[in-house]
Amino acid sequence: MTFASIAIIGLGLQGGSIGLAIREYLPHARTTGYDLSAEHRARAGQRQLVDTVCDTAADAVRDADLVIFCVPPGVMGFAAEQVRDALPANALVSDVGSSKQAIAEALTAALPDHTVIPAHPVAGTENSGPDAGFAHLFRNRWCIVTPPDKVDMVKLSQLVAFWEALGANVEIMTPEHHDLVLAVTSHLPHLIAYTIVGTASDLEDVTQGEVIKYSAGGFRDFTRIAASDPTMWRDVFLSNKAAVLTMLQRFTEDLTALQRAIRVGDGEQLFEHFARTRAIRRSIIEEGQDDARPDFGRGDHDGAKATQTSP
Amino acid sequence: MTFASIAIIGLGLQGGSIGLAIREYLPHARTTGYDLSAEHRARAGQRQLVDTVCDTAADAVRDADLVIFCVPPGVMGFAAEQVRDALPANALVSDVGSSKQAIAEALTAALPDHTVIPAHPVAGTENSGPDAGFAHLFRNRWCIVTPPDKVDMVKLSQLVAFWEALGANVEIMTPEHHDLVLAVTSHLPHLIAYTIVGTASDLEDVTQGEVIKYSAGGFRDFTRIAASDPTMWRDVFLSNKAAVLTMLQRFTEDLTALQRAIRVGDGEQLFEHFARTRAIRRSIIEEGQDDARPDFGRGDHDGAKATQTSP
Numbered sequence: 216m217t218f219a220s221i222a223i224i225g226l227g228l229q230g231g232s233i234g235l236a237i238r239e240y241l242p243h244a245r246t247t248g249y250d251l252s253a254e255h256r257a258r259a260g261q262r263q264l265v266d267t268v269c270d271t272a273a274d275a276v277r278d279a280d281l282v283i284f285c286v287p288p289g290v291m292g293f294a295a296e297q298v299r300d301a302l303p304a305n306a307l308v309s310d311v312g313s314s315k316q317a318i319a320e321a322l323t324a325a326l327p328d329h330t331v332i333p334a335h336p337v338a339g340t341e342n343s344g345p346d347a348g349f350a351h352l353f354r355n356r357w358c359i360v361t362p363p364d365k366v367d368m369v370k371l372s373q374l375v376a377f378w379e380a381l382g383a384n385v386e387i388m389t390p391e392h393h394d395l396v397l398a399v400t401s402h403l404p405h406l407i408a409y410t411i412v413g414t415a416s417d418l419e420d421v422t423q424g425e426v427i428k429y430s431a432g433g434f435r436d437f438t439r440i441a442a443s444d445p446t447m448w449r450d451v452f453l454s455n456k457a458a459v460l461t462m463l464q465r466f467t468e469d470l471t472a473l474q475r476a477i478r479v480g481d482g483e484q485l486f487e488h489f490a491r492t493r494a495i496r497r498s499i500i501e502e503g504q505d506d507a508r509p510d511f512g513r514g515d516h517d518g519a520k521a522t523q524t525s526p
Numbered sequence: 527m528t529f530a531s532i533a534i535i536g537l538g539l540q541g542g543s544i545g546l547a548i549r550e551y552l553p554h555a556r557t558t559g560y561d562l563s564a565e566h567r568a569r570a571g572q573r574q575l576v577d578t579v580c581d582t583a584a585d586a587v588r589d590a591d592l593v594i595f596c597v598p599p600g601v602m603g604f605a606a607e608q609v610r611d612a613l614p615a616n617a618l619v620s621d622v623g624s625s626k627q628a629i630a631e632a633l634t635a636a637l638p639d640h641t642v643i644p645a646h647p648v649a650g651t652e653n654s655g656p657d658a659g660f661a662h663l664f665r666n667r668w669c670i671v672t673p674p675d676k677v678d679m680v681k682l683s684q685l686v687a688f689w690e691a692l693g694a695n696v697e698i699m700t701p702e703h704h705d706l707v708l709a710v711t712s713h714l715p716h717l718i719a720y721t722i723v724g725t726a727s728d729l730e731d732v733t734q735g736e737v738i739k740y741s742a743g744g745f746r747d748f749t750r751i752a753a754s755d756p757t758m759w760r761d762v763f764l765s766n767k768a769a770v771l772t773m774l775q776r777f778t779e780d781l782t783a784l785q786r787a788i789r790v791g792d793g794e795q796l797f798e799h800f801a802r803t804r805a806i807r808r809s810i811i812e813e814g815q816d817d818a819r820p821d822f823g824r825g826d827h828d829g830a831k832a833t834q835t836s837p
Contacts, residue, residue, distance in 0.1 A: 289793075313743075337740050337742050337743045338742060339743075340820035340821050341807070341820060341821070342820050347820075356742055357739060357740055357742070359740070386739075395731055395732055396732050396736050396737075396740055397740065397743055399725070399726050399729060399732055399737060399745070400726070400736070400737055400740040400741055400743045400744065400745040401740070401743025401744045401745065402743075402744075403722065403725075404722060404743070404744035404745050404747065404748055405744050406781075406784060406788075407718055407722060407781070408744070408747075409784070409799060409800055409803055410777060410780050410781045410784055411714065411715060411718060411777055412803040412806055412807075413780055413799055413802065413803055414710070414714075414773070414776050414777045414780045415710050415711070415806075416802070416803070416806055417776075417780075418710060418776070420706055421706055421707050421710055421711075423806070423809075425707050425711070426707075426710060426711055426806070427806065427809045427810050427813055427815065428668060428697075428813065428815070429648050429668055429670070429707055429708065429711040429712070430711055430810050430815050430816070431648050431649060431667055431668070431815050431816075432624075432648050432650075432708055432711045432712025432713075432715070433711065433712045433713075433715035433716050433719070433751050434710070434711040434712065434715050435810050435815055435816045436715065436719075436747055436748075436750065436751060437715055437747075438803070438806050438807040438810055438816070439747065439807060439816070439821075439822065440744050440747060441800075441803040441804070441806070441807065442803065442804045442807035442808075443800075445796075445797050445800030445801040445804070446797065448796070448800050449793050449796040449797045449800060450793075452788045452796060453788065453791055453793055453796070456788055456789070456791070459788060460785065460788060460789060462725070463781075463785055465725050465728075465729070466721060466722055466725045467778075467781070469721050469724055469725045469728075470717075470718070470721045470774075470778070473717060473720070473721055474771065474774055477717075477763045477764065477767055477770060477771060478767070478771060480764055480767070482600075482760050482761075482764055485756075485759070485760040485763060485764070486756050486757065486760045488720060488724055489720055489752075489754075489756030489759050489760060490756040491724065491727070492719075492720055492723040492724055492727070492749070492752040492753065493752070493753045493756070495723055495726075495727055495734070495737070495738065495749050495752070496652070496723075496749040496750060496752065496753035497753075498734075498738045499738050499741050499746050499749055502738055502739065504738065504739070504741050504742050504746055505741070505742075505746045505749070505750075505824070506824045509651035509652060509653050509658075510651050510652070510750075510822070511750065511821070511822040511823070511824045512822070512823065512824060513816070513817045513822045513823060
């Protein structure tokens, strides 16, 4: 038994991709959608991200047996309140947010009489908005589902089957552990990328033109994730504050150790550290989570520029 | 007038790519090569990275009018000493190292009677060794040439023409400014990538398996450059210590400011910072220094897994 009518609130990269994936992989399910931006709603209609784009969130959920909130973490509660009076009592409430404890609390507070099972597909690109989505975004990616302690097992199975149908591999986790894992695999990398891109653009003795020109030395890799949606990322950091600050503290300690090794000229420590990190890359490639080709395969497409990085 | 006989000392990613590029773009030039590792010399011979692989560095340079040192920064001086007695008096000495002041000093000290014009092609991949090179590595990339104050202008023009023939765009710069620019566009990004990959693999409450599994959230981008050659990078940091430590200080200040914004919940500051960094990405793509496709175009090749990053 699967969902017959799915409402998607927020039609950006995630919401749009879910809509397109449902049409491809679950063609019998009806989809409705809503976005706060009238411009995005119009564009979502043109791209047919969902079967029906509605003018209010309430209209979108009126017949839904699953509603997925695909809005920035900071407005999950607000979006949920908008649909409270229209949402059928037996509808399952879920989301795709990158932090899970804060969102679970916000959704549950706004919809106390509904079953809420948060989820987080670990998939995305640096693009955002209604033009960014595509049907195979979730294929071969992990989707982490974080049910509350007491959960409707039927609905949980339905949600797992839904994400598997969209091509994802599902993992069940507590929200607390999710937030810790993602703090290191996603939130900290984004924070650091945002920082270094800012640092590089604020120097007096190196111009921004030079930074751009010589970015193939490694810098350009950071600019990709630092081009991600600023609203969403602001909310991610604010909603997963404790875990992010913990991981940041660890990172800073390690950076200070390497800084000291450079300052005192401890080549052995540097070498040992740098040799160790190679193995992780290999494992990520072996597990199918990245492209084995040099430079992520950049430049292999038609009209390819030679595209490289480092040193 | 171009070079007739080019010796390449060190047959890894850079040296091998130069050899292959010469065969493709300067087919009339003869190439000789040497690598300290017998295994690499054998492999270089199989791949025909140069016309003749020699058993000693001295043999490789005996008839050269250009010798390019493609060894880690820390052994440039040592490699130069090996060829001193065999190198023709009028031969031009150059290199491809990622730091320029320290290498210029080392090469000049070892070969005081020769013309030394250091250079740095800002091109590479995370791979290293004699299997890593390819002929179009330098195409549409920048090569920074850092001549000394008093320079043989004929030889300088020859070197510029040489790199342009290999497909690179050449820029002339002082070694001091080079080291500052590369500290931010290349060295700092590598140091940070090495750090975060180390941090992520040393946690107690998140397993390494989890880090690998959920790396598509952003972390995997960092693992690519943290898979670069550890010997070379150790030497880069030690040989460009001052500029790296300066840039690291700036980065740490900026990171501390964002950390504070997260701690006190200053969403406005976070948003402003995150919105600003998007523009840099656009400029890098406009200047042809990166691939505009989401995720660097990962996953667009045959048998593609859906490959994404963030959030």
